[in-house]
Amino acid sequence: MTKRAQNAQAKENCDPVAGKVVPLIDRNRCQDEELCVAVCPYEVFRISTLGPAERKTLSFFGKLKALSNGYRQAFVVEPAQCHNCGICVEACPDDAIRLIPTNVTGDDSD
Numbered sequence: 158m159t160k161r162a163q164n165a166q167a168k169e170n171c172d173p174v175a176g177k178v179v180p181l182i183d184r185n186r187c188q189d190e191e192l193c194v195a196v197c198p199y200e201v202f203r204i205s206t207l208g209p210a211e212r213k214t215l216s217f218f219g220k221l222k223a224l225s226n227g228y229r230q231a232f233v234v235e236p237a238q239c240h241n242c243g244i245c246v247e248a249c250p251d252d253a254i255r256l257i258p259t260n261v262t263g264d265d266s267d
């Protein structure tokens with residue numbers, strides 16, 4: 158099946174309206190598998206490198222894992238495009254993605 162056909166099939170399971178949830182990536186679990194990038198039909202993710210501030214937030218084992226991958230991990234670059242299909246959650250072998258309802262993300266008024 159082509160990527161286009163996979164995306165069309167995946168979109169059938171999605172909410173018609175985006176923005177009800179956003180993916181949250183556990184930095185201590187993500188290991189640069191890139192499956193979320195491959196399966197998301199809305200291009201919500203991109204692989205990039207953790208910066209120094211993000212590296213400081215990692216646990217001891219998180220630092221070891223991240224170092225072994227050259228600090229490459231998935232990042233949510235288009236959160237407003239998430240259509241809540243859950244495919245990324247199922248695809249991630251590291252159990253590193255959760256979908257968080259946008260109405261409970263807290264005060265956004267800074």
Ligand code: SF4
Pocket residue numbers: 171180196197198199200201238239240241242243244245246256
């Ligand atoms: S749930 Fe995951 S795969 Fe589906 S649209 Fe949102 S980020 Fe993309």
